[in-house]
Amino acid sequence: MEVKLLSARFDIKDAHLLEVAKAHGAYETLDKLFTMTPVQVMEEVKNSGLRGRGGAGFPTGVKWSFLPKNLDKPVYLAVNSDESEPATFKDRYILVKDPHMMIEGIIICCYAIGCHDAYIYIRGEYTSQVKILQKAVDEAYAAGYLGAAVGGKDFRLDVTVHRGAGAYICGEETALLESIEGKKGQPRSKPPFPAVVGLYDCPTIINNVQSIASLPFILANGADAYRVYGTEKSPGTHLFGISGHVEKPGMYELPLGQPLLEVIDKVAGGVWKGRKLKGIIPGGSSTPVLTPEEAKTVTLDYESMAAHKTMFGSGGIVVLDETVDIVKLVENLISFYHHESCGQCTPCREGLGWMLKIVKKLLAGDGGREDIDLLVELCDNIEMKTVCVLSAACTMPVRSYLNKFRHEFEAYAAEKASAKPDLREE
């Protein structure tokens, strides 16, 4: 099932070094790139059907085409390497195993969109990774792939690595831009969308590391070659991160559209310790959980996930075995989002705290059935009432656990009809 498009150089020793990467094909697309017009490059990417790998799956070429024409302002590119969605670890492989594939992708993107200043926003925790990335950027400058004349052509491109410092919310694209501008990572209201008003009030494209790293293959081999993999609406390959209760957790590159359960069994070695499956989180902690029954018909693509009322997300698949206490898991999840709320919307800042308090109350044996209803009510009052979707990234999965594993919450609810929790403190 596995394929090696993006991960072609991952197993080659020292492929993060320019010399080695170059010996194995890095930067070979540049000659072709500069024979094409930017519009032709954009069309090729559109035709490939590549969809954004940061979670939302928006078609990359279409996003680029939203940039206003005939601008008198600079265009910026921000590469999203914040990778902080729990259970997501795919971009790290690109950053450390083949950073030159990403830099080559940046050159392709910037040529297509007319950008001369790109920023790579990398999460602060990636300390050794940022060194590898910075070295790759330095090597690319020294070799003339970046700088005043990219590949000897009349095209300037500067790439700057900007380090985050421990805030999940900076993965949200407008918070990321605020952060580069030297502000707190607090998302902006949309519209205007960043393609029109983005970094430093200029038109800006934000793309995920993996979206950008997919470009060299597409340009080298053409849109049709990319479409050989995947499905009609979800073409190509994806770096899936499989974690949790499987025998062989890890990062696997697969074409989109594979059956979920087959992937868990054949690729990741199945549920560990011979245990039974309880549920699967399909695309990072923000995506609604699937029951084993639902999982039977799911394939790993955007359409199938939507049809099963969940999301493809970041491709971070988490397997839960029969021993998992769903209520404790939900406590762990809400803690995360509560901690990472940027604080500017009351329903998110306060509401997630209330939800956490109620779950803790249930776990302590002090909650009643009405507390479960109260959790649902809070979800209703939080969702779609905030500036960004971090709050929904918490309430949507929580709802799925409440719906699909309600009996586990009820088991914790004390027999006695207890009073509503006092939400005034804290």
Added chain:
Amino acid sequence: MSDRSELIAVGKPFSFDAERDAEFERLITRYPIRESMIMPALWLVQEQDGWICAEAISYIAERIGTYPAKVFELATFYTMYHLKPVGRHHICVCRTLSCYLRDKQEIVDYLAEEIGIRPGQVSEDGKFSLEEVECLGHCGTAPVVQLDGEFHEAMDAKKLKALLATLD
């Protein structure tokens, strides 16, 4: 570390060493506005001193030409900036989803019982500080511990014990 509400003054002025000074000057040419340098400058301070004191906040503000309050605001918002000294060895244990499922608690319990240190604390001898942090992007090899910036994957109490024994 956990308490991020106050700045600590050390009583002597801060300035970048030659290497950081050069890095500051290189980076500031990359941004169209000077405020963009606040985060990189905070990182440079932390690299140099291990944490960020009140004097360093004023120093950054002055070099960038902004208010100290603006620098302080970012230093408190972004949780990786240390506003007080950490231990000689700083341990971060991931507490989130995949690490939770693969028993990160064993590691936290080990540190509490054997080293006597809980999340948010610095050990009495100043050797260790411990933080529980959110997903570190190494979920496929959970549970993970980040020690002095280096990742240690598929950890358990036994491996951690062996690792800590190598430190002075």
